Amino acid sequence: MTKDEIRAEVLDILADIAPDEDLSSLDDSKSFREQMELDSMDFLDIVMELRKRHRVQIPEDDYVNLASMDSTVEYLHPMMKDM
Amino acid sequence: MYDAIIIGAGMSGLAAGIRLAHYDQRVCILERHTTIGGLNGFYRLRGRDYDVGLHALTNITPKGTRKGPLARLLRQLRLSWDDLAISPQIGSEIAFPSARLRFNNDLDLLRSEVARAFPGEVDNFERLIAAVVEYDDLTDEHAAISARVRLGELLDEPLLVEMLFCPLMFYGSAREHDMDWGQFSIMFRSIFMEGLGRPYAGVRLILKHLVRKFRALGGELKLRSGVSRLEVENGKVSRVVLDSGEVLEGRRVLSSAGWCETMRMCNDGTPVDASRSPGRLSFCETIATLDRQPKQLGHDRTITFYNDQEEFVWTPPAEPCDLRSGVICSPNNFDYDEPLGDGVMRITALANFDYWRGLDERAYELEKLRWYDAITASAVRFVPDYRQWVVDTDMFTPTTIVRFTGHDNGAVYGAPEKQIDGRTHLDNLFICGTDQGFVGIIGSIVSGISMANMHCLRD
Numbered sequence: 188m189t190k191d192e193i194r195a196e197v198l199d200i201l202a203d204i205a206p207d208e209d210l211s212s213l214d215d216s217k218s219f220r221e222q223m224e225l226d227s228m229d230f231l232d233i234v235m236e237l238r239k240r241h242r243v244q245i246p247e248d249d250y251v252n253l254a255s256m257d258s259t260v261e262y263l264h265p266m267m268k269d270m
Numbered sequence: 271m272y273d274a275i276i277i278g279a280g281m282s283g284l285a286a287g288i289r290l291a292h293y294d295q296r297v298c299i300l301e302r303h304t305t306i307g308g309l310n311g312f313y314r315l316r317g318r319d320y321d322v323g324l325h326a327l328t329n330i331t332p333k334g335t336r337k338g339p340l341a342r343l344l345r346q347l348r349l350s351w352d353d354l355a356i357s358p359q360i361g362s363e364i365a366f367p368s369a370r371l372r373f374n375n376d377l378d379l380l381r382s383e384v385a386r387a388f389p390g391e392v393d394n395f396e397r398l399i400a401a402v403v404e405y406d407d408l409t410d411e412h413a414a415i416s417a418r419v420r421l422g423e424l425l426d427e428p429l430l431v432e433m434l435f436c437p438l439m440f441y442g443s444a445r446e447h448d449m450d451w452g453q454f455s456i457m458f459r460s461i462f463m464e465g466l467g468r469p470y471a472g473v474r475l476i477l478k479h480l481v482r483k484f485r486a487l488g489g490e491l492k493l494r495s496g497v498s499r500l501e502v503e504n505g506k507v508s509r510v511v512l513d514s515g516e517v518l519e520g521r522r523v524l525s526s527a528g529w530c531e532t533m534r535m536c537n538d539g540t541p542v543d544a545s546r547s548p549g550r551l552s553f554c555e556t557i558a559t560l561d562r563q564p565k566q567l568g569h570d571r572t573i574t575f576y577n578d579q580e581e582f583v584w585t586p587p588a589e590p591c592d593l594r595s596g597v598i599c600s601p602n603n604f605d606y607d608e609p610l611g612d613g614v615m616r617i618t619a620l621a622n623f624d625y626w627r628g629l630d631e632r633a634y635e636l637e638k639l640r641w642y643d644a645i646t647a648s649a650v651r652f653v654p655d656y657r658q659w660v661v662d663t664d665m666f667t668p669t670t671i672v673r674f675t676g677h678d679n680g681a682v683y684g685a686p687e688k689q690i691d692g693r694t695h696l697d698n699l700f701i702c703g704t705d706q707g708f709v710g711i712i713g714s715i716v717s718g719i720s721m722a723n724m725h726c727l728r729d
């Protein structure tokens with residue numbers, strides 16, 4: 188997967204979690220928490236969706252990398268580039 | 271072998287089931303009754319649709335709100351705000367002999383009402399709101415302190431204290447006379463700061479969404495499948511035995527049947543901790559169908575919480591029903607796009623479980639008629655007298671609640687001591703719903719979600 192494809196996938200997960208949210212104006216450099224007010228339950232959902240959809244395992248210590256779109260894509264790219 | 275077996279197809283069991291099925295677990299929900307819903311089911315009688323419990327959903331925040339239990343619940347269950355089609359309340363009221371306080375889904379109305387009825391309490395009321403906002407449900411160590419003590423520190427007028435307790439206890443206190451500060455804060459927010467609402471179609475709409483979603487995700491629901499026994503081996507539930515004798519196996523068991531009720535199912539002779547008494551607070555509910563809309567009688571309030579003396583008493587009454595206080599709900603008085611077909615007035619009053627349980631069948635039917643009249647007569651002191659327009663009635667008592675939910679004593683809000691982490695003495699048995707911590711429809715859904723997340727999705 189390219190970085191763009193990973194971004195699209197994360198966006199799809201966010202759309203699934205928050206169907207009422209307008210994601211077109213998402214700022215990739217800003218935190219999800221700040222923009223969408225996601226809480227810890229939601230972050231766990233992003234992790235579990237990635238596992239369910241792509242078998243990507245993210246250890247709890249690495250959750251901090253999922254703060255914003257930019258950091259998430261950066262973090263996932265090495266794991267998902269060969270998918 | 272299931273990944274998870276869930277006991278009970280009420281709000282919490284269904285919500286937990288959706289979470290687990292969504293993440294590809296093999297899940298089976300077992301329900302003793304012939305339909306889903308538990309404490310909040312629905313039924314049809316003489317050609318009319320009835321909801322068992324639903325007066326109003328609490329925690330109602332407008333579409334687009336990202337914070338709070340409702341927003342969290344929608345995200346976790348992958349529901350859209352529009353799926354629940356909730357209409358906000360028109361406006362409710364707390365009615366005591368010497369004062370009335372109106373409120374709606376905008377806290378400013380209650381603020382101005384407090385200022386009108388208790389001019390000296392304006393600043394204190396702001397301090398109370400600040401303290402409630404500050405309370406953090408996940409970390410606060412003050413959760414268990416007495417709300418009566420806390421309110422005594424914050425407010426000067428005893429009458430205002432009683433008036434605030436009345437709706438909050440009716441809608442969510444398992445504890446008699448008092449509330450934990452934590453539960454008070456949660457209920458204050460969910461009723462006064464977020465608000466009340468109702469789907470036009472009532473509770474069946476919510477249940478339909480939940481069960482459809484669960485089934486679409488591959489979940490199995492077995493009705494008429496009461497669990498009679500949990501067989502214990504090596505500190506774990508090894509087998510789940512149904513009333514029919516059928517045996518199921520699951521890696522984990524999540525029970526919404528109640529704490530004591532679940533402990534009694536375990537065959538390892540677990541003594542039910544004596545300090546963990548089941549709750550005793552139960553209700554009678556009368557339902558009157560009118561041949562006109564309540565508004566035509568001059569009644570436009572959504573919910574009226576009434577109490578006919580200065581002090582609000584929250585314990586099981588010595589009488590069969592407590593005629594001093596109650597909750598009057600008109601499901602018509604929500605802000606729908608079109609009016610509901612029938613006019614409906616519902617009244618909830620505290621009831622004495624032991625009295626109702628002790629009656630034989632004939633006496634039970636007669637007492638129902640007698641107390642229907644007494645409760646209604648008590649309530650029409652606070653709302654327009656609707657009795658001459660009644661075309662049909664129904665009523666239920668604490669024994670009805672036991673029959674349909676299996677909860678000890680017909681305790682609507684379960685045991686006063688909650689098991690917040692949902693754990694039991696067995697490694698793979700957890701509880702969710704009323705006795706875990708959160709009550710009400712939104713609360714029990716959140717409970718099912720969080721117990722599923724915490725105990726069944728971490729590996």
Ligand SMILES: Cc1cc2nc3c(=O)[nH]c(=O)nc-3n(C[C@H](O)[C@H](O)[C@H](O)COP(=O)(O)OP(=O)(O)OC[C@H]3O[C@@H](n4cnc5c(N)ncnc54)[C@H](O)[C@@H]3O)c2cc1C
Pocket residue numbers: 277278279280281282283300301302303306307308309310322323324325326327328495496497498526527531553555618671674675676677682702703704705709710711712714
């Ligand atoms: C009269 C009344 C009015 C109410 N009004 C409101 C309101 O207006 N707003 C609001 O938010 N809340 C209201 N509530 C509260 C709300 O209904 C409950 O808090 C909520 O539905 C509890 O859900 P639960 O899943 O925890 O428990 P339950 O709904 O009790 O679910 C437990 C389920 O487990 C099943 N079960 C039990 N034992 C077994 C067994 N051994 N095997 C198989 N199945 C079993 C039961 O049949 C039941 O279906 C009201 C309740 C009542 C009774």
